[in-house]
Amino acid sequence: MRHKDDSKNEAIFQATMELINEVGLSDISMSKIAKRANLSSATIYVYFANKEDMLVKLYINVKEKMSRQMIHELDDSLSTQELCERFMRNSMKFILDNKDYFMFLEQFSTSPLMDKLCLEDTATMFIPLHEFIEKGKQKGDLKPLDTVFLLTYCYFPVTQLAKAHFKGRFEANEDRLQQIIRMSWDAIRL
Structure with a gap:
């Protein structure tokens, strides 16, 4: 199991928020988020089960x-x-x-x-x-x-x-x- 890095988690949250504010919820994808956060898409799945899981955790x-x-x-x-x-x-x-x-x-x-x-x-x-x-x-x-x-x-x-x-x-x-x-x-x- 990979070690979770808080800075990567925060980068994912920040990238997600920026994208949602720029293009809206319907136009974001995990690949766009990964690209914005300068991470691989696979890395996001170390932190979150799916896009909904990530959005819930960001919202909370x-x-x-x-x-x-x-x-x-x-x-x-x-x-x-x-x-x-x-x-x-x-x-x-x-x-x-x-x-x-x-x-x-x-x-x-x-x-x-x-x-x-x-x-x-x-x-x-x-x-x-x-x-x-x-x-x-x-x-x-x-x-x-x-x-x-x-x-x-x-x-x-x-x-x-x-x-x-x-x-x-x-x-x-x-x-x-x-x-x-x-x-x-x-x-x-x-």
């Missing part, structure tokens, strides 16, 4: 990185409003610092492949975030709505600002971020 890898950033420095000492703001700021930081990851997640999450691969299990990575929102509802700070619904009002405005930034429509600066933080808070607070 990126979601784990994203979840760690989103919950960074969230703790019970913060008010519900401060928690929501920190979550939104953390989300924006992750997206702006990791454009390739974000674009990959955007494309992958809207793909029919997502349902086929049953990737909803990644929700457990965000349990701490859900718990903070639940506590905010219990304290009477937030509207008594589904937690996912409340989080959506915090996360999607950030993604829309980031997308506009990436497309050159306008800069995702502090003023704009502060505006969407205020609007999101106004939408979810009780």
Whole structure:
């Protein structure tokens, strides 16, 4: 059995993400990924059983990185409003610092492949975030709505600002971020 090298694994992930962001999920192949990663196709199969296995592992890898950033420095000492703001700021930081990851997640999450691969299990990575929102509802700070619904009002405005930034429509600066933080808070607070 061949020894697995973490740098090769990362090169495969990076090549896959780049290709998906350039040409889309439907136009990638293991041979294209291998060529982009400067590896042989056979080497990829040392790390992954097939393309679906590789995509699942890449998706989970990126979601784990994203979840760690989103919950960074969230703790019970913060008010519900401060928690929501920190979550939104953390989300924006992750997206702006990791454009390739974000674009990959955007494309992958809207793909029919997502349902086929049953990737909803990644929700457990965000349990701490859900718990903070639940506590905010219990304290009477937030509207008594589904937690996912409340989080959506915090996360999607950030993604829309980031997308506009990436497309050159306008800069995702502090003023704009502060505006969407205020609007999101106004939408979810009780």
